[in-house]
Amino acid sequence: MAVPGIIPIAYEPHGRTEAIGLYAEGQFLGSVAYGFPKGFQLDNGWEQRKRLYSVLHTFDAEGNHRDSEIWCAGTWAEQQRDGAVVGRARAHLATLLRSLPRRTYTDIAVRPFQLTVDGVLFGLVTGEDEGEPWAELHPDNLGFGPPWDGSYDT
Numbered sequence: 001m002a003v004p005g006i007i008p009i010a011y012e013p014h015g016r017t018e019a020i021g022l023y024a025e026g027q028f029l030g031s032v033a034y035g036f037p038k039g040f041q042l043d044n045g046w047e048q049r050k051r052l053y054s055v056l057h058t059f060d061a062e063g064n065h066r067d068s069e070i071w072c073a074g075t076w077a078e079q080q081r082d083g084a085v086v087g088r089a090r091a092h093l094a095t096l097l098r099s100l101p102r103r104t105y106t107d108i109a110v111r112p113f114q115l116t117v118d119g120v121l122f123g124l125v126t127g128e129d130e131g132e133p134w135a136e137l138h139p140d141n142l143g144f145g146p147p148w149d150g151s152y153d154t
Contacts, residue, residue: 001146003126003133006063008109010150016142017152019093020108023100026066027059027108030097032089034076035139037119047077052085053139054092055122057113058100065113069096070122107150114138 009029011020019030034052056069071092074085097103112135114123121138128134135144142152 001133003112003128003135004148006109006111007124007126007135007144008107008148008150009137009144009152011105011107013105016140016154018105019097021103021105022108023058023104024102025058026061027063027110028097028100028103029055029057029059029108029110029137030093031055031137031140032073032086032093033140035120035122038116038121039119047080048075050076051118051120052076052079052089053117053120053122054089054096056093056096057110057122059108059110063108063110065111065123068115068117068122070117072118109150 009017009020011017021028032054034050036050040049052073054071054073058066060066073089079085112124112126114121114125124135124137126135141154144152
């Protein structure tokens with residue numbers, strides 16, 4: 001079985017997919033997630049390289065990636081020091097979501113896409129391991145696979 005061309009993602013209120021749905025111009029997928037730059041090695045100073053992002057991806061009605069708003073709220077080190085990074089990230093995402101006209105929260109279905117910001121991979125990436133197809137949302141680390149019903153694993 002191959003990865004479908006359009007990957008369903010189920011809306012989960014109060015879950016990791018609570019900020020997805022439809023708006024006047026198509027579909028949206030929002031999240032707050034930590035990410036490391038590609039090629040990251042766990043060593044001294046990792047706390048400065050683990051960054052928290054507010055992310056809003058938009059898609060047309062057919063699931064084609066349109067645009068992404070990606071904003072770094074701060075690092076893990078800052079969160080440990082002052083505790084404000086997560087709040088800033090959530091507030092920024094809420095502002096982005098409010099800007100979407102006629103927004104409704106519901107299931108979506110989008111095509112794979114990817115982009116890199118600050119060396120961090122963002123997007124819905126697909127592949128196959130030992131004949132098993134998969135899709136993964138980055139940097140959220142949400143994994144999708146058969147039966148392709150929109151549910152995810154972490």
